[in-house]
Amino acid sequence: MIKKFTLLLLIVLMTACTIKQKPEFIKIDGIQLVDANSKTLTLKAEALFNNPNDVGGRLNTEGVNVFVNDILMGVVRAEEFKVPANKDFRVPLQIEVNTKDLLKKDQNGFLGGLLNSVLNRTLKVKYEGVIQFKAFSFSYSYPINKTETINIKL
Helix, strand or coil: CHHHHHHHHHHHHHHHCCCCCCCEEEEEEEEEEEEECCCEEEEEEEEEEEECCCCCEEEECCCEEEEECCEEEEECCCCCEEECCCEEEEEEEEEEEEHHHHHHCHHHCHHHHHHHHHHHCEEEEEEEEEEEEEECCEEEEEEEEEEEEEECCC
8 A cells, every 4th residue: 555655646746846848038138237447347137037837947048148239248157047936037147348358359440339339328238149948857948139229327
């Protein structure tokens, strides 16, 4: 009797905690310039998702490139993010750009374009790459391609 009960309990637990579908990528939101000083520019955004499953998982955001005025500024660096079960959730995306790197990338007049952006008080920021979801043996890649013009507050 105990063996049958244990087997039944195991089957119920295995079917109740399954991944029915992949978490849904909703959008990239809240792109903003957090800090700008003589040494660094800090940009941040949030990736919005919905996880309809009874179990959580992990998201890896490495591999998301950030472009400012069509010039690659760097790659988002973050630790794996824990995904909650049956919830909407936000994944923070942040990048810090060394202004010395901006000077090195000025072969096509980037600083002139950046100065023009500052005068117009706008920056064109693009997040592009892949966010990876993993739970148990299930994994899924989300392609990201979001461009937004942000206002610079001086």
